[in-house]
Amino acid sequence: MNTVCVVGASLAGLLTARALRAQGYAGRLVLVGEERHRPYDRPPLSKDFLRGAVGEADLALEGEGEELGIEWRLGVAATGLDAVARRVTLSDGTSIRADGIVIATGAAARELPGSRELAGVHTLRTLDDARALRGDLESAKRMVVIGGGFIGAEVAATARDLGLDVTLVESGTAPLAGVLGHSMAEAIATLHERRGVRLMRGAYVTELTGTERVDGVRLADGTHLPADVVVVGIGAIPNTSWLEGSGLELGDGVVCDEGGGTSVPGVVAVGDCAAWFDPAQGDHHRIEHWTGARQRAAVAAATLLSGGTARPEPARPAYFWSDQFDIKIQFIGHARHADSVTVEEGDLADHSFLAVYRQGDRPVAVLGVNQVRLFTRWRRHLETAPVQAG
């Protein structure tokens, strides 16, 4: 293998490039990134970066003095792939022929129709998004956040800490209910309400109001929520449209085996754009958590370098974290497999507790809220005895 092209210069792309080098690949390594920035860390964008507690230099993912011998092609997007010829075409009219291709193009924030025409409406996915939102927050007084997923809940908490009047519009029963289950999501919802975030549950947005600049959000029941700034956090769509017609199998993301191998030899996919086969769940699905991208980079590199013969280690249960206000939320496993959840330490009302989700007697997921040490013990327990499909 003489040339490997990694398409996507974020966490998954950079770490796969690093893993290729660590696993002995010494050939040409080209890293293509649509954004002009060197790889940076996204989790702080909705928290410490938005708050101004960390700067752009702190977001860099590359180590100090790290030299991977990468040929950087930043500020150009991949526009097409000839999978058989293994040629990636780029937005500047050039193309790259490679023996191995890593697809790590991530996902893009889903938008509301009409939101692009109005100033003051934001999604939050990239550094440029975060810069723009931070700029708007300096003068804004009232914010409406649409969507109670991680981005929505984190931005609402950060903005509230900055002193804004914040309303969070959630279509379900509580923010994060999908991942935490209803009872634990309720505990987090209470936290938000106690800190002054107005929660609109079971609410649907029908319209963003305003002419040039947004001035509010209209709900299905007719309620109008005035706002100077609106953040739309309603999920992400995998960046795979450039792969249409390439011959690669696509579903909700690039369809991959359990090692990141795609339907075409010599092409692997990793990160938010990739739907790996999960033997424990018995299906293909995308994992949009940071840790998922990190753990899979080395596996994808091994798959590529071995021509698909490397046998990946069994996937670890999904782990994610979220910081909201001064609360550290950590979660591992899958709440949907559980038929019970019990608080084993602390108290929901104190916002310091550890809850274990069980299917029968078997722990299938653990939630830690400001219980870092204890959570680590439980995490070890679940990772060394992997969660199985129910």
Added chain:
Amino acid sequence: MIPACPLASLPRGEAFRLEADPPIAVFHTEDGEILAIDDTCTHQDASLADGWLEGCEIECPLHASRFDLRTGRVDAPPAKRPVRTHQVVVEDDVIYVVPSDEEPNLPPGVTLKGQA
């Protein structure tokens, strides 16, 4: 040399956080080695003594960067900088730490108490 704790109070596989400035984490590995590093992850304020000890590596309890207890080296993001290592002396069944005189690599927003 700072006294940390009695050897008997730190079983194998356990960590002790020494409230120095900045705090120091002392580890007793499963292989019986005693090693000390700065306790604060270089990425974000988290106590490495709360982390996951495996062999000679400690995984940060929040975001899973791993530090080598012997060299302080970090393996993967989000942390980018190493932690300092400190010399450990065991005398009369007490663990002592000889703090490094290098500058610590503290995460953004964390300062030495002496400089706060």
